[in-house]
Amino acid sequence: MNFRQRFYLVEVLSGLWLTAAHFFRNMGRHVAHAVGASRTGGAVTIQYPEERRPYSPRLRSLHRLVRREDGSPRCVACMMCETVCPAHCIYIVAEEHPNPDIEKVPRRFDIDLGKCVFCGYCVEACPEDAIRMDTGILEFSSYSRGGMIYTKEMLLSLEAAGADGRPRSPIPVPADRTA
Amino acid sequence: MPKLTVDGKEVEVPGGTNLIEAARKAGVEVPHYCYHPGLSIAGQCRLCMVDLEKAPRPTIACNTTATEGMVVLTETDRVRETRKSIMEFHLINHPLDCPVCDQAGECWLQIYYMKHGLYDPRMTDEKVHKPKAVPLGPHVMLDAERCILCSRCVRFCDEITATGELGIFERGDHSEIGLFPGRALDNPYSGNVVDICPVGALTDRDFRFQVRVWYLDSAKSVCPGCARGCNIDVHVNRRRPHHAEGRRVARLKPRFNEAVNRWWLCDAGRYGFTFVDDQDRLLVPTRREGETVSDATWDDAIVALAATFRRSPPDEIGIIASPKMANEDLFALRRLLDNLALRRVAFRVPPRVAGDQDNFLIRADKNPNSLGAELVGLGGDSRAVLEAARARRLRCLVIFGHDLLASEWPEAEVREALGAVETVIFVGSNAHATSAAAHWVLPAAAWVERDGTYTNFEGRVQRFRPAVEPLGQALAEWEIVGRLLAALGVDSTATRPEHWFRQLVAAVPAFAGLSYQALGDGGRLLPGAVRA
Numbered sequence: 041m042n043f044r045q046r047f048y049l050v051e052v053l054s055g056l057w058l059t060a061a062h063f064f065r066n067m068g069r070h071v072a073h074a075v076g077a078s079r080t081g082g083a084v085t086i087q088y089p090e091e092r093r094p095y096s097p098r099l100r101s102l103h104r105l106v107r108r109e110d111g112s113p114r115c116v117a118c119m120m121c122e123t124v125c126p127a128h129c130i131y132i133v134a135e136e137h138p139n140p141d142i143e144k145v146p147r148r149f150d151i152d153l154g155k156c157v158f159c160g161y162c163v164e165a166c167p168e169d170a171i172r173m174d175t176g177i178l179e180f181s182s183y184s185r186g187g188m189i190y191t192k193e194m195l196l197s198l199e200a201a202g203a204d205g206r207p208r209s210p211i212p213v214p215a216d217r218t219a
Numbered sequence: 220m221p222k223l224t225v226d227g228k229e230v231e232v233p234g235g236t237n238l239i240e241a242a243r244k245a246g247v248e249v250p251h252y253c254y255h256p257g258l259s260i261a262g263q264c265r266l267c268m269v270d271l272e273k274a275p276r277p278t279i280a281c282n283t284t285a286t287e288g289m290v291v292l293t294e295t296d297r298v299r300e301t302r303k304s305i306m307e308f309h310l311i312n313h314p315l316d317c318p319v320c321d322q323a324g325e326c327w328l329q330i331y332y333m334k335h336g337l338y339d340p341r342m343t344d345e346k347v348h349k350p351k352a353v354p355l356g357p358h359v360m361l362d363a364e365r366c367i368l369c370s371r372c373v374r375f376c377d378e379i380t381a382t383g384e385l386g387i388f389e390r391g392d393h394s395e396i397g398l399f400p401g402r403a404l405d406n407p408y409s410g411n412v413v414d415i416c417p418v419g420a421l422t423d424r425d426f427r428f429q430v431r432v433w434y435l436d437s438a439k440s441v442c443p444g445c446a447r448g449c450n451i452d453v454h455v456n457r458r459r460p461h462h463a464e465g466r467r468v469a470r471l472k473p474r475f476n477e478a479v480n481r482w483w484l485c486d487a488g489r490y491g492f493t494f495v496d497d498q499d500r501l502l503v504p505t506r507r508e509g510e511t512v513s514d515a516t517w518d519d520a521i522v523a524l525a526a527t528f529r530r531s532p533p534d535e536i537g538i539i540a541s542p543k544m545a546n547e548d549l550f551a552l553r554r555l556l557d558n559l560a561l562r563r564v565a566f567r568v569p570p571r572v573a574g575d576q577d578n579f580l581i582r583a584d585k586n587p588n589s590l591g592a593e594l595v596g597l598g599g600d601s602r603a604v605l606e607a608a609r610a611r612r613l614r615c616l617v618i619f620g621h622d623l624l625a626s627e628w629p630e631a632e633v634r635e636a637l638g639a640v641e642t643v644i645f646v647g648s649n650a651h652a653t654s655a656a657a658h659w660v661l662p663a664a665a666w667v668e669r670d671g672t673y674t675n676f677e678g679r680v681q682r683f684r685p686a687v688e689p690l691g692q693a694l695a696e697w698e699i700v701g702r703l704l705a706a707l708g709v710d711s712t713a714t715r716p717e718h719w720f721r722q723l724v725a726a727v728p729a730f731a732g733l734s735y736q737a738l739g740d741g742g743r744l745l746p747g748a749v750r751a
Contacts, residue, residue, distance in 0.1 A: 118318030119431045122459075131461050134428040140352035144319040144428055148461075167318045 176201025187214030322419030356404030448675030502691025545671030565601030678748025
């Protein structure tokens with residue numbers, strides 16, 4: 041700290057001055073826009089969650105497991121995503137499929153979203169296009185760590201986001217919470 | 220001894236050596252699928268092509284004998300081009316289902332494609348489809364689509380086991396491996412075909428889908444299934460505990476040892492490890508008073524046992540050691556016996572069903588260290604110990620591992636004996652009827668959880684190494700005995716199995732000159748042993 045910064049009041053006043061300067065500049069722009077003197081308005085706050093910014097189509101949101109036509113998972117439990125996952129948040133247990141042309145299916149497919157870093161490597165690694173991160177769901181939460189673990193059934197129930205990027209499936213309710 | 224040159228390196232090999240082995244000796248790897256040093260030469264896969272000086276075209280190395288002055292070139296453009304074409308040919312009808320294939324990660328199609336293939340596939344037609352996931356026997360699953368028809372499995376069943384279950388049927392690209400009608404691949408060595416299969420055509424039904432091979436760690440070990448002491452690698456899954464529901468030991472694979480098992484392992488040994496992760500493993504020392512069983516700490520248990528030993532006259536203590544214990548454990552026990560002047564000691568308990576034996580690997584004695592126990596000097600009359608207990612002449616009986624109630628001895632007599640002894644102490648890894656009848660139960664580490672040596676039936680001392688941590692509070696037997704020795708006031712400086720082994724070598728003349736360094740990976744014959 042230099043000599044001037046040591047005086048508390050000087051720094052407080054300079055901070056207040058900065059805030060006030062932005063306030064009046066912004067208000068001036070809004071007034072100018074309202075009377076037609078300027079084409080661009082002042083800065084606004086988006087009223088989240090009623091209002092939202094548009095999502096990028098490349099957004100990585102909550103994972104989902106893609107289904108075959110008969111509703112069973114497309115996943116063949118090859119463990120590529122589990123292997124590539126840098127956060128070690130995917131837990132797969134494989135079992136035999138009665139159809140020898142499919143051969144292998146996950147008995148268990150859990151993602152611990154409390155550990156997930158949303159890097160999207162699992163999607164890249166998947167040779168079957170069985171896992172995607174296109175649900176558009178960003179707001180999931182839980183009161184416990186256990187509630188952040190999403191099971192195979194929860195992940196299979198999700199749909200891809202609509203054309204507007206808005207989720208089409210409800211956010212799954214974690215096991216530790218009722219509705 | 221012909222002298223030849225491989226890629227500019229001069230090497231001298233015994234007469235009759237083929238070019239793959241000669242190149243290996245020169246440090247050059249010739250890729251191959253069908254050649255296996257333990258089997259006859261088939262020349263099926265054509266991948267081991269090499270150029271010979273003055274020869275008009277490349278030739279297969281596996282079926283060419285090294286001769287004096289031969290000049291072998293393994294990396295000419297012509298050889299590289301040939302290998303690439305052969306790889307493309309092998310993979311024409313391959314289903315490329317690596318994601319669901321258990322072999323992925325240790326598959327020679329993957330390895331050689333990356334090393335010698337890397338072509339752009341030109342196959343545009345529909346691939347030939349063959350049966351998938353066909354069980355051939357209790358342990359082996361066949362996927363005919365992945366097979367490259369190297370015929371190693373067929374030759375194994377014809378030449379090593381001489382059972383001839385397998386053959387190649389149909390013709391051309393419809394050829395497939397299969398069983399002869401009415402047969403099943405159920406010979407006692409069937410698991411070996413999975414090891415020698417270079418691709419994912421034959422997979423292990425026990426290991427199937429349990430865990431991906433790249434998660435496995437490996438430790439060099441010795442099979443405890445019989446007195447042969449086959450060399451093995453223990454493959455354990457420590458990185459993904461959820462995969463096999465708590466099963467840590469994933470599989471056992473034979474480890475080459477020219478003097479013991481070469482490349483092979485019997486099925487009984489290969490699948491005989493399940494006790495390690497079984498539900499009946501003993502995890503904490505327990506004490507039984509009447510019908511109530513309570514957990515104890517190691518300190519309490521050792522103090523109580525030392526008090527029992529001090530209280531009892533040497534004549535009233537019986538010890539039944541186990542030929543499944545390592546040499547180190549047995550010698551620690553010997554120390555205890557010498558210090559307390561105990562003489563009611565034995566280790567042989569006859570099994571209810573006599574073990575099977577063949578003239579290949581399997582031995583009738585299903586214990587890995589009977590000879591070691593004999594040499595360490597624990598070989599007494601076990602029946603006499605039991606009779607002494609029945610006659611109420613024993614105050615304390617220590618049983619290592621044995622389930623006496625499942626032995627050849629009449630169950631009623633054993634029960635009477637166990638009931639007649641004031642303190643029965645059981646030391647072992649798994650619970651059974653005998654451990655349930657003991658007053659103190661001390662958990663011992665399984666062989667994959669610890670270091671040690673076994674002496675096989677022909678006197679070969681071989682070392683096994685730890686692959687996983689002991690379960691619960693289990694300790695190796697040498698450590699349990701060592702703690703007891705310390706509690707009895709015997710000065711014991713041995714804190715590692717190697718220390719016990721050194722003391723054993725110093726005290727028992729039969730082991731003279733041995734050390735962990737001398738044993739190495741392949742073991743050493745005892746100085747006095749004659750190879751059977």
